[in-house]
Amino acid sequence: MQIFKEKALLTTYLKTIWDKNCAIGFIPTMGALHQGHLSLIKKSLDENNYNVVSIFVNPTQFNNSQDLEKYPRTLEIDIEKIRTICPDCIVFAPSVDDIYEGKTNSKSFNYDGIEHEMEGKHRPGHFDGVGTIVKKLFEIVKPTNAYFGEKDFQQLQIVKKLVAKNDLKVNIIGCPIFRESNGLAMSSRNERLSIKDRDEASIIYKTLLTAKEKFGTKSANEVNNWVKNSLEKNENITLEYFEIADETTLKTCIRKSKNKKYRAFIAVFIDNIRLIDNISLN
Numbered sequence: 001m002q003i004f005k006e007k008a009l010l011t012t013y014l015k016t017i018w019d020k021n022c023a024i025g026f027i028p029t030m031g032a033l034h035q036g037h038l039s040l041i042k043k044s045l046d047e048n049n050y051n052v053v054s055i056f057v058n059p060t061q062f063n064n065s066q067d068l069e070k071y072p073r074t075l076e077i078d079i080e081k082i083r084t085i086c087p088d089c090i091v092f093a094p095s096v097d098d099i100y101e102g103k104t105n106s107k108s109f110n111y112d113g114i115e116h117e118m119e120g121k122h123r124p125g126h127f128d129g130v131g132t133i134v135k136k137l138f139e140i141v142k143p144t145n146a147y148f149g150e151k152d153f154q155q156l157q158i159v160k161k162l163v164a165k166n167d168l169k170v171n172i173i174g175c176p177i178f179r180e181s182n183g184l185a186m187s188s189r190n191e192r193l194s195i196k197d198r199d200e201a202s203i204i205y206k207t208l209l210t211a212k213e214k215f216g217t218k219s220a221n222e223v224n225n226w227v228k229n230s231l232e233k234n235e236n237i238t239l240e241y242f243e244i245a246d247e248t249t250l251k252t253c254i255r256k257s258k259n260k261k262y263r264a265f266i267a268v269f270i271d272n273i274r275l276i277d278n279i280s281l282n
Contacts, residue, residue, distance in 0.1 A: 001083055003091045007099065007140050010092050014052075018142060022049035026143030026170075028134065031055040032072035032188035033081050036178035040147040041086055043175055052141050053082055054092040056099065060106040061129030067274070072191050092141070099136060106132040111161045117250040118243050118265050119154050119276070130155055131162050138168050145171045149178070151185045153263060153278045154250060177277075179205065185277045197270050200236050204268060207231065208279040211242075211264050215281045220244040220253040223264075231268070240267040240274070244281065 004010040017024060025044030029037050033055075044051045055078055062068035075093055082089050096104055109115070109131040120127055138146070148156045156174045163172055178186045183205030184198065193201060207227055214223050227242045244253040247261040256262070262281040267274060 001079070001087055001089055001091065003079065003093065005093055005095065005098070007092075007094055010090075011140060013090070014141065017050050020049075023144040024048055024141065025051045026054070026137070026141050026146040027051070028054045028056075028137050028146065028148075029078075030057045030071065030188065031078050032074050032191060033078045034178075034186045034188065034190070036149055036151065036186035038081060038085055039178050040149060040175050041082065041089070043173070044145065044147050045086055048145060050090065051086055051088075052090045052092060052143065053086075054094075054137055054141070055079075056092075056094055056133070056137075058129060058133040059096060059104055060100075060132055061126050063123045063125055070192065072188055092137075099133070107135075109162065110165070111158050112165075114154070114157055114161060114250045117154065117245065117252075118241060119267070122240055122267065127155075127158050130158060134159055134162060135166065135168070138163075138170055143170050145173055147173050147175055149176075150174050151177045151187065151277065153247075154265070157248075157250060183209075185275075187275065189273055189275060192273050193270065197236070197273070200234075201270055201275060203231075203234065203237065204266060204275060204277050205279075208264055208266060208277060211244075212279055212281050215244065215256075215262070215264070220256065220262075227266070236270060238269040240269060242266045247280070 025048030027040045027044055057071050059068055079091060106128040108128055115127040160172050163170055180186060182202035184201045211223050211227055224242060231237055231239045243265045244262055245251060247263045253262055263278055264281055265278045267276045
């Protein structure tokens with residue numbers, strides 16, 4: 001396993017691979033790896049000659065300084081997890097200074113409006129931070145394929161838009177949500193949940209499943225009201241938003257159309273820990 005902590009050294013190494021014209025798979029992560037991340041690595045292993053995993057907690061996509069401070073950092077454990085399934089992986093774990101060269105700020109991006117929906121409404125500047133780091137990483141690694149989980153579905157759409165608008169030569173591959181046994185979408189933030197809270201969080205996926213069932217016969221507004229009323233009864237969960245939206249435009253569904261694909265998105269707080277999830281409704 002090759003481990004690089006400086007982009008200059010990684011670039012020098014990757015030049016020997018680029019020259020071979022081989023397929024490079026890339027899995028960008030913020031560490032605290034779980035089975036969801038590992039499933040992305042496994043998919044990349046099946047489809048590429050070389051595989052790069054980045055581990056970098058990106059400060060510019062956090063609009064909450066406490067969330068950034070508390071984000072789990074487990075580099076050595078992460079490296080061992082990668083080694084068990086991909087002993088030949090290339091790991092890139094740079095410092096903030098190495099990536100941002102002393103100027104830790106994000107650039108401004110136009111994603112044709114999808115950045116203003118859902119997460120964009122509640123996390124100002126978040127997708128500028130995402131675009132800044134993803135673009136930087138793509139320019140460093142120059143991957144053939146890059147893998148992202150559908151748990152962050154809006155982010156996945158943002159990255160696809162970023163690639164298209166900047167003419168970046170990389171295929172973006174979305175991968176299914178990996179869930180815990182109780183249905184909770186796997187997330188690095190889950191590590192901050194107590195056993196009780198983790199069990200309580202199973203209601204998120206149960207709510208999405210019921211919302212999907214109801215969407216078959218009820219209007220989007222009726223489903224929205226049911227979700228809000230249902231979760232209000234749970235004192236341990238605070239609903240930030242629930243939205244039924246067009247999968248492509250991410251615009252809120254006002255009236256259902258047979259020709260569109262819809263997805264339900266949810267964000268909640270459990271003990272001040274923010275969790276998101278989504279489900280296809282078609």
